[in-house]
Amino acid sequence: MMNAPLKVAKTLSFDSSKPVAIPPMPDYNGRLLAYTSMAVILATCIYQSVVPKELYWLLAGCIIWPHVVHFLSRRTLLRKSARIRHKMLMLDSTFAGVLVGFLGLVAIPSTAVVITVMFSCLMVGGVRLWVTGTLLMATTTVLSSAFLGTAESLHTPLLTSIVSVAASGVYICITAFYSHQQARSLMQAKTQIQNQREQSIALSHKLSKYLSPQVWQSIFTGERDVRLETQRKKLAIFFSDIKGFTELSEEMEPEALTELLNHYFNEMSEVALKYGGTIDKFVGDSIMVFFGDPTSRGAREDAFSCVSMAIEMRKHMKIMRQKWRSQGIKTPLEIRMGISMGYTTVGNFGAENRMDYTIIGKEVNLASRLESLAEPGEILISYETFSLIKDKIMCRDKGEITVKGFVRPVPIYEVVDFRRDMGPNRSFMEHEHSGFAMYLDSDKITEKERTSILAALEDAADRLRQEEL
Incomplete structure (x- = not known):
């Protein structure tokens, strides 16, 4: 029943x-x-x-x-x-x-x-x-x-x-x-x-270490299919490497060098993710990051985020250099960077059983070339990147270069700093000499830390005055 x-x-x-x-x-x-x-x-x-x-x-x-x-x-x-x-x-x-x-x-x-x-x-x-x-x-x-x-x-x-x-x-x-x-x-x-x-969940988190968080998120939420598929998008492309790393690798033991390199990549990756960059790959001491895929806030915002990331990486490198010096690494490691903006092909490349999510195109080659031309501590950008960020970031004209794949010479610019951080009211200051290094970003200092820093600076000033006498 x-x-x-x-x-x-x-x-x-x-x-x-x-x-x-x-x-x-x-x-x-x-x-x-x-x-x-x-x-x-x-x-x-x-x-x-x-x-x-x-x-x-x-x-x-x-x-x-x-x-x-x-x-x-x-x-x-x-x-x-x-x-x-x-x-x-x-x-x-x-x-x-x-x-x-x-x-x-x-x-x-x-x-x-x-x-x-x-x-x-x-x-x-x-x-x-x-x-x-x-x-x-x-x-x-x-x-x-x-x-x-x-x-x-x-x-x-x-x-x-x-x-x-x-x-x-x-x-x-x-x-x-x-x-x-x-x-x-x-x-x-x-x-x-x-x-x-x-x-x-544990396995997906382990696998996520091999992918950029944005790509991993889009795959596991079903927004993106895992198949050989590409598309054309306007991206901001970033390349960087460490000047002096080759000489350092000859001086250090492989284990210590690996630890230093992993620490560098970890710190730079956190900065890249902070600004929403998609980390493409690590090659040797080089980093490749792009903005505009899988998510984009528009070409202007993507370009500004990319350059902002580069400026913070440069500042953060100064802190890391001070730490390395305290660990006995005397080689003055400097980061150099190149950024370009333009249309590239982005998506999954490779075979059905082994894919790589990356980008290709002449703008990628341009960013790599700008990075190789940059001086230690310098950020070189293309003209299109400059045109999108010039109202917020001070840049210096560096002339033109000839790049394979471009019919005409390419105008390039050097990034100086945020306009807000220039002049007497700037929040960022740095000073470095043998035996002395100072890095100051007043916007990030709390009131409690301010008192401690002032006391340390006064003690240092008293010590220097006593030595003069």
């Missing part, structure tokens, strides 16, 4: 070594079990003359009806109904109400039937279906009782009472057992899914 509490796939296998078995009770089995218990109750009532013997046809109906419902819900157009289970349960509630009417409202058998129906409605459809099914069953019970009348005595013989309670209890216990098994299996599945989710 009743549907199974929850029908799910028989097996959810997330780990082939530990399959999660979920034993559902199919609708057909649940309904067959319920109608069998009702048939037993009705047969006992007929046997003890609680109801007329002419109700053998109703007994046959209890046995045949589950098979009829199974045929209607699986072999006819009704199978296309999304709520076929609930509709069939409403038919079951109607049938139960008619049965209670034929039982003449005899107390124990009628109560057993009602409890069976209410339990099934609650298990299958929750409170809403339970209320609907109960109201429908009560209505049909009242109508059938009004038409058929009630039994002469509402008291039930002992054997009929025992069988009714036992039949209803067996149905409820078996259904509850299957529900418990399903709940336990679903909890195991939930735990296994959670474990796999945590493993997937």
Whole structure:
């Protein structure tokens, strides 16, 4: 008579070594079990003359009806109904109400039937279906009782009472057992899914180390397909390397050199990500970054972010150089940078089983050439880059150069600094000599740090004055 509490796939296998078995009770089995218990109750009532013997046809109906419902819900157009289970349960509630009417409202058998129906409605459809099914069953019970009348005595013989309670209890216990098994299996599945989710997250974070965060994010959110695909976009391209690194590599042990290089890349990468740059690759001591893909804020903002990143890298290099000097590295390492702006081809290059997300084009070659021409501590930019950032950043004309792939000579400019950081009100100051180095960015200093810095500067000034005397 009743549907199974929850029908799910028989097996959810997330780990082939530990399959999660979920034993559902199919609708057909649940309904067959319920109608069998009702048939037993009705047969006992007929046997003890609680109801007329002419109700053998109703007994046959209890046995045949589950098979009829199974045929209607699986072999006819009704199978296309999304709520076929609930509709069939409403038919079951109607049938139960008619049965209670034929039982003449005899107390124990009628109560057993009602409890069976209410339990099934609650298990299958929750409170809403339970209320609907109960109201429908009560209505049909009242109508059938009004038409058929009630039994002469509402008291039930002992054997009929025992069988009714036992039949209803067996149905409820078996259904509850299957529900418990399903709940336990679903909890195991939930735990296994959670474990796999945590493993997937951990693995994705490990894999993300091999991709720029923007690219990794677009792949794992489904915004970008992993396939050989490219497109034309206007990007700001940045190249940098360390002047003096070759000489340093001859002086230092490989382990110490590796540690220094990794520290440099880590610091520069944080600056690049701060400004939204897509880190393309590390080659030797060189870094390649571009702005404008996978996300872009417009050519002007991309160019400004790229140049701003370069200026901060140059400032940050001074701090790192002071730290390296304190560690015994005397070679004066300097960063040099080149930036160009223009249309490039960006996307996945390579083979189906091994791809590289990168960019190609003459603007990439120009940025690389500008980087190789730059002096230590210098940032060279192309004319198009200059035209987009000149209102915010002071630049100096450096003439023209000839670059392969460009028909005409290319005007280039040197980045001086942010216009806001120039003049008497500038926030950034630096001073460096043998035995002395100072780097000051007043915008980043808190009030508490200001007091400590002033005290240190006063002590240093007193020391220098004493040595003069």
